[in-house]
Amino acid sequence: MKKLGQLYEGKAKKVFATDDPTLVIVEYKDDATAFNGLKKGTIAGKGVINNRMTNYLMRMLEKNGVPTHFVEELSDRETLVKRVHIVPLEVIVRNVAAGSLSKRLGLAEGTRLSRVVLEYCYKDDELGDPMVNEYHIAAMGWADDATMKRIAELAMKINDLLCRYFKGINVDLIDFKLEFGITADGQLVLADEISPDTCRFWDSTTHEKLDKDRFRRDLGGVEEAYQEISTRLMGE
Numbered sequence: 309m310k311k312l313g314q315l316y317e318g319k320a321k322k323v324f325a326t327d328d329p330t331l332v333i334v335e336y337k338d339d340a341t342a343f344n345g346l347k348k349g350t351i352a353g354k355g356v357i358n359n360r361m362t363n364y365l366m367r368m369l370e371k372n373g374v375p376t377h378f379v380e381e382l383s384d385r386e387t388l389v390k391r392v393h394i395v396p397l398e399v400i401v402r403n404v405a406a407g408s409l410s411k412r413l414g415l416a417e418g419t420r421l422s423r424v425v426l427e428y429c430y431k432d433d434e435l436g437d438p439m440v441n442e443y444h445i446a447a448m449g450w451a452d453d454a455t456m457k458r459i460a461e462l463a464m465k466i467n468d469l470l471c472r473y474f475k476g477i478n479v480d481l482i483d484f485k486l487e488f489g490i491t492a493d494g495q496l497v498l499a500d501e502i503s504p505d506t507c508r509f510w511d512s513t514t515h516e517k518l519d520k521d522r523f524r525r526d527l528g529g530v531e532e533a534y535q536e537i538s539t540r541l542m543g544e
């Protein structure tokens with residue numbers, strides 16, 4: 309597989325073309341941003357951890373019937389994935405109140421939600437990824453009703469699988485963000501990443517934060533937290 313020119317550079321990853329038009333290579337960076345890019349920094353080793361962890365979890369999800377864009381891990385920071393048209397939504401799944409939900413509804417962080425909450429944000433940095441609902445999504449043509457039904461089903465299934473998995477390493481999955489894409493042959497697949505950048509992980513016993521909130525909130529021990537969750541999940 310030949311790595312060709314760069315197609316796109318995002319805040320945490322770069323995407324490269326390959327000699328197969330249906331495949332691209334993602335390369336994970338150590339760059340970290342928060343608050344829509346207002347806060348910038350570097351988390352040493354993050355790219356390697358996020359690449360390996362995403363691939364580890366996507367393989368687990370695939371085994372359990374969740375289609376993903378994952379094809380093959382090429383190196384510490386590079387992964388071959390299916391080329392997709394990204395549905396321009398951030399799909400947020402919440403089990404416990406935290407972050408923007410706590411702020412919006414005045415709920416103490418750590419309040420268990422009596423049901424899983426799904427939220428959608430329109431992916432647009434200039435607009436600050438505004439929250440939208442299914443009426444906006446249908447009216448703007450970002451995804452059709454059948455696609456949204458499938459996205460919601462997959463998001464719930466992914467949540468069940470991830471919660472169970474993380475419980476086994478004494479971690480509570482508080483909330484996380486997913487992105488979905490559509491392949492050239494029309495298949496809806498899980499895309500992007502599943503990592504401490506895109507999930508809130510709290511130690512089940514101490515409630516210590518093991519995710520990017522340590523960077524967002526200047527809590528210190530950022531690299532250590534990424535390493536800890538990585539070791540608990542994948543060993544070494």
Ligand code: TMP
Binds near residue numbers: 400407505
């Ligand atoms: P929030 O509480 O800030 O809305 O975040 C909810 C979840 O989504 C949290 O696990 C972090 C993740 N997230 C992203 O992956 N990217 C983003 O740009 C934001 C705002 C949140």
